[in-house]
Amino acid sequence: MSLIVQKFGGSSVQDAKHLRNVAGLIAETYLEGNDVIVVLSAQGDTTDGLIEKACEINPGASKREMDMLLSTGEQISVALCAMALEGMGLPCVSLTAWQAGIQSTSVHGDARIKKIDTERVRGELDQHRIVLVTGFQGLNRRGDITTLGRGGSDTSAVALAAAFQADLCQIFTDVDGVYTADPRIVPTARKLEEITYDEMLELASQGAQILHNRSVELAKKFRVNLEVLSSLERKSGTHVKEVTKKVEKTNIAGVARDVSIARVALVGLEHNPGVAFQVFHLLSKHNINVDVILQSIGREDTKDISFTVHKKDLADTVAVLEEHKDTLRFDHITADEHIGKVSVVGVGLMSNSGVAAKIFEALYEAGINIQMISTSEIRVSVLLDEEDVNRAVRAIHDKFFGEV
Amino acid sequence: MSLIVQKFGGSSVQDAKHLRNVAGLIAETYLEGNDVIVVLSAQGDTTDGLIEKACEINPGASKREMDMLLSTGEQISVALCAMALEGMGLPCVSLTAWQAGIQSTSVHGDARIKKIDTERVRGELDQHRIVLVTGFQGLNRRGDITTLGRGGSDTSAVALAAAFQADLCQIFTDVDGVYTADPRIVPTARKLEEITYDEMLELASQGAQILHNRSVELAKKFRVNLEVLSSLERKSGTHVKEVTKKVEKTNIAGVARDVSIARVALVGLEHNPGVAFQVFHLLSKHNINVDVILQSIGREDTKDISFTVHKKDLADTVAVLEEHKDTLRFDHITADEHIGKVSVVGVGLMSNSGVAAKIFEALYEAGINIQMISTSEIRVSVLLDEEDVNRAVRAIHDKFFGEV
Numbered sequence: 106m107s108l109i110v111q112k113f114g115g116s117s118v119q120d121a122k123h124l125r126n127v128a129g130l131i132a133e134t135y136l137e138g139n140d141v142i143v144v145l146s147a148q149g150d151t152t153d154g155l156i157e158k159a160c161e162i163n164p165g166a167s168k169r170e171m172d173m174l175l176s177t178g179e180q181i182s183v184a185l186c187a188m189a190l191e192g193m194g195l196p197c198v199s200l201t202a203w204q205a206g207i208q209s210t211s212v213h214g215d216a217r218i219k220k221i222d223t224e225r226v227r228g229e230l231d232q233h234r235i236v237l238v239t240g241f242q243g244l245n246r247r248g249d250i251t252t253l254g255r256g257g258s259d260t261s262a263v264a265l266a267a268a269f270q271a272d273l274c275q276i277f278t279d280v281d282g283v284y285t286a287d288p289r290i291v292p293t294a295r296k297l298e299e300i301t302y303d304e305m306l307e308l309a310s311q312g313a314q315i316l317h318n319r320s321v322e323l324a325k326k327f328r329v330n331l332e333v334l335s336s337l338e339r340k341s342g343t344h345v346k347e348v349t350k351k352v353e354k355t356n357i358a359g360v361a362r363d364v365s366i367a368r369v370a371l372v373g374l375e376h377n378p379g380v381a382f383q384v385f386h387l388l389s390k391h392n393i394n395v396d397v398i399l400q401s402i403g404r405e406d407t408k409d410i411s412f413t414v415h416k417k418d419l420a421d422t423v424a425v426l427e428e429h430k431d432t433l434r435f436d437h438i439t440a441d442e443h444i445g446k447v448s449v450v451g452v453g454l455m456s457n458s459g460v461a462a463k464i465f466e467a468l469y470e471a472g473i474n475i476q477m478i479s480t481s482e483i484r485v486s487v488l489l490d491e492e493d494v495n496r497a498v499r500a501i502h503d504k505f506f507g508e509v
Numbered sequence: 510m511s512l513i514v515q516k517f518g519g520s521s522v523q524d525a526k527h528l529r530n531v532a533g534l535i536a537e538t539y540l541e542g543n544d545v546i547v548v549l550s551a552q553g554d555t556t557d558g559l560i561e562k563a564c565e566i567n568p569g570a571s572k573r574e575m576d577m578l579l580s581t582g583e584q585i586s587v588a589l590c591a592m593a594l595e596g597m598g599l600p601c602v603s604l605t606a607w608q609a610g611i612q613s614t615s616v617h618g619d620a621r622i623k624k625i626d627t628e629r630v631r632g633e634l635d636q637h638r639i640v641l642v643t644g645f646q647g648l649n650r651r652g653d654i655t656t657l658g659r660g661g662s663d664t665s666a667v668a669l670a671a672a673f674q675a676d677l678c679q680i681f682t683d684v685d686g687v688y689t690a691d692p693r694i695v696p697t698a699r700k701l702e703e704i705t706y707d708e709m710l711e712l713a714s715q716g717a718q719i720l721h722n723r724s725v726e727l728a729k730k731f732r733v734n735l736e737v738l739s740s741l742e743r744k745s746g747t748h749v750k751e752v753t754k755k756v757e758k759t760n761i762a763g764v765a766r767d768v769s770i771a772r773v774a775l776v777g778l779e780h781n782p783g784v785a786f787q788v789f790h791l792l793s794k795h796n797i798n799v800d801v802i803l804q805s806i807g808r809e810d811t812k813d814i815s816f817t818v819h820k821k822d823l824a825d826t827v828a829v830l831e832e833h834k835d836t837l838r839f840d841h842i843t844a845d846e847h848i849g850k851v852s853v854v855g856v857g858l859m860s861n862s863g864v865a866a867k868i869f870e871a872l873y874e875a876g877i878n879i880q881m882i883s884t885s886e887i888r889v890s891v892l893l894d895e896e897d898v899n900r901a902v903r904a905i906h907d908k909f910f911g912e913v
Binding site: 167174187189192201 | 525563565567569571573577580581584587593602603608629653654
């Protein structure tokens with residue numbers, strides 16, 4: 106007998122029909138003799154509906170009250186799903202995060218799970234009940250309900266899997282696994298049977314929308330055996346784990362794209378030491394995340410610094426920098442929203458210099474111009490014109506996987 | 510400085526506009542220098558919407574999961590109302606029943622409040638925050654969310670008022686107080702400034718839909734100073750208290766009607782002692798509440814027993830009795846759904862024999878036939894044809910209040 110944690114997202118529980126499907130999947134796992142903990146998100150657009158209600162009342166509502174409001178969404182999901190399981194004659198119980206002992210940090214809207222008090226859930230499992238827990242939330246030291254921020258339900262599932270030393274943590278989504286590239290862009294993309302935590306992390310942060318980073322980090326930390334699979338088809342998905350067997354000739358796990366970024370350049374910075382630090386310290390103080398950074402020698406003893414930010418942060422970034430123009434001493438700022446990033450991810454990628462060459466070759470053959478390059482231990486990213494992004498993904502994917 | 514508990518029902522918080530109005534009322538009370546605890550029901554038809562969702566999934570869902578589902582309704586209300594108050598710049602905090610320390614019995618769907626742990630709310634009041642608490646719910650010993658059943662939010666408000674020894678507990682409704690009769694039926698009905706707990710109890714159980722019995726009983730037990738008033742008009746309502754000053758000549762508080770009842774008669778019961786006990790014990794075991802009871806001698810050494818039940822219980826009542834026909838030994842059952850009850854309520858009413866006579870006189874003059882009569886210390890009820898009920902209310906009201 107195993108203990109399995111199963112997580113279903115908002116679209117998987119959006120209405121009675123979908124909830125019955127989810128209940129069927131849970132029932133199968135339970136009837137095979139497993140202990141089952143289920144984590145659910147709020148139904149479909151429930152959260153958006155609640156946010157709309159809040160905005161109508163007070164667009165500047167406190168995050169504490171937003172959490173109080175939004176946490177009802179998952180509570181509705183778990184209660185309804187429990188009712189569906191009851192209808193199938195299965196013993197079950199729905200629990201809010203506080204009932205399930207999920208303790209979080211105090212910050213509202215973006216709390217972290219600190220600790221899980223396992224007593225209540227353990228007691229329910231001992232009674233052979235399927236335990237349904239609200240995802241995305243916790244209880245802070247003050248006794249207030251918190252929410253975990255984006256991807257929070259994945260994190261709840263992984264944290265529960267870690268706390269209960271589950272044999273498997275299944276994240277059900279509307280795709281059937283992790284692909285070598287987005288199948289909507291690259292029709293020949295193939296599903297991966299396995300991927301390492303690190304590769305998944307790079308893919309996640311490089312724009313693959315399957316698993317949220319925080320949940321993968323947590324899974325890595327506690328060696329949680331993760332599986333990403335579809336709630337609509339009964340077939341195995343992609344396993345995320347520490348070490349994978351590489352059956353393929355290449356070390357590439359996949360090709361990811363990100364078109365939600367913008368490029369900012371500070372042109373004509375004076376050559377004073379520490380100016381780069383000043384710039385990025387300033388942006389960090391304003392909660393602006395910076396990704397690819399490039400520093401180059403400009404004309405006449407000045408230099409330029411280019412970097413990318415999320416598109417939504419572009420206006421703030423420019424405003425903050427302009428405000429400190431006198432201190433930072435640059436000539437002017439340029440900004441470009443029409444760029445995109447393509448990343449190739451794979452364990453041991455950087456130890457194989459042939460990989461980078463192969464990427465550049467693919468892009469050269471496709472006639473695509475590279476604006477900036479950034480690399481990590483297991484990733485190579487290139488910055489391109491936004492309109493070249495999809496073509497670049499196909500070209501690179503073909504270069505690595507095309508021959509198979 | 511006083512401590513005031515204010516309770517607003519579902520229609521008072523149904524949308525952003527109504528919530529803002531409620532926030533305005535709360536703000537006025539707070540800005541006059543009072544501590545304020547607010548109890549809210551779920552918005553308008555939220556509860557019905559949730560019940561519909563549940564029925565679609567599983568019409569036989571457990572009460573435990575129904576409570577888990579339905580309790581989200583009040584949580585949404587308190588969060589939104591807190592946001593409205595935040596928008597006015599007022600310090601406030603919304604709390605679920607479990608956060609507010611409301612401990613209940615274990616039974617789901619119809620729990621009773623056992624105890625209120627005042628620590629959290631007291632702490633918030635000490636910080637000069639307006640405290641908003643979800644009505645209608647509690648937490649049982651198992652750590653599960655319960656709901657209190659019909660009229661539960663009134664009970665929550667009164668229980669909080671009792672626990673915090675509030676100076677006043679205001680129940681806001683869509684009427685501006687308790688009237689001598691339903692103004693829709695008796696246009697000359699007058700609003701009462703004051704009414705005793707006992708009178709209110711009799712009026713409530715006799716069909717006046719303003720306050721639920723349980724909340725009035727609790728108010729009486731803990732001497733909570735209750736006021737029933739309108740959330741739409743700024744004027745004082747009706748105070749419910751232990752002793753009222755009687756400025757009027759009559760001892761009558763009001764005339765109430767109830768057309769939700771049906772009459773059942775067991776005809777031709779054998780004269781065996783204890784048969785009445787058997788009948789009502791049987792009905793009580795099936796959770797059927799019986800009201801007016803009349804026993805009469807029938808033909809040939811048999812007797813008849815007539816009583817009233819709620820219309821919704823009629824089918825069950827007849828079925829249960831038919832099932833036990835052999836044990837109870839009666840000839841046949843008759844049932845009449847087209848009846849109604851008119852009650853006159855007033856402290857010291859029975860000590861004034863003139864009152865009953867005046868009622869019968871009024872009905873005689875109106876040519877209305879009385880089917881059954883039932884009395885208590887402070888009430889006289891008559892059973893009539895349903896079609897005579899409104900006319901009877903007007904005739905009796907005119908007889909007592911007409912001259913004023």
